[in-house]
Amino acid sequence: MFAHSHQMSISIQPLCDICHQRPRTHHICEGNTGESTNFCDACFDAAAPLTVRTLLAASRDAYCNFCNAQPCSGGTDLLALATGVMQTKQMCPRCSVEYNSYIQDQLRDADATLSQTEQIAALRTLNVAADTHMKQWLRANESGKDI
Numbered sequence: 001m002f003a004h005s006h007q008m009s010i011s012i013q014p015l016c017d018i019c020h021q022r023p024r025t026h027h028i029c030e031g032n033t034g035e036s037t038n039f040c041d042a043c044f045d046a047a048a049p050l051t052v053r054t055l056l057a058a059s060r061d062a063y064c065n066f067c068n069a070q071p072c073s074g075g076t077d078l079l080a081l082a083t084g085v086m087q088t089k090q091m092c093p094r095c096s097v098e099y100n101s102y103i104q105d106q107l108r109d110a111d112a113t114l115s116q117t118e119q120i121a122a123l124r125t126l127n128v129a130a131d132t133h134m135k136q137w138l139r140a141n142e143s144g145k146d147i
């Protein structure tokens, strides 16, 4: 009897905020401002992957801070995570493993009674020590090259 309601919804289908031509299929909400933008497929493809592409380009251009040989592929810098202040290092997987195991060894012996400020100071010192360790490790590695 009232089965015609879906015909109404076609005429009021919301359009893309960018081109105002195609129906919106994507909804992006800014958490901080509460503002939201609606995109059609085409405008979403044009807008959203830009961030993704920038990130990909950045990681493609980035080389390992230590051996400079391999592009970084998601090496984790424990120290940057711990302090949240230092710049994250770009590391290839191989260096990342060595670096983080060195850091973990040092942290195991760390004094747990230090204040947070003292801990960060200690981590900064450790950051320098780890860089030195990595240089020595790479030099040792080069003398027994297996490539």
Ligand SMILES: [Zn+2]
Binding pocket: 016, 017, 018, 019, 020, 021, 022, 039, 040, 041, 042, 043, 044
């Ligand atoms: Zn559009």
Ligand SMILES: [Zn+2]
Binding pocket: 064, 065, 066, 067, 068, 069, 070, 091, 092, 093, 094, 095, 096
């Ligand atoms: Zn490396």
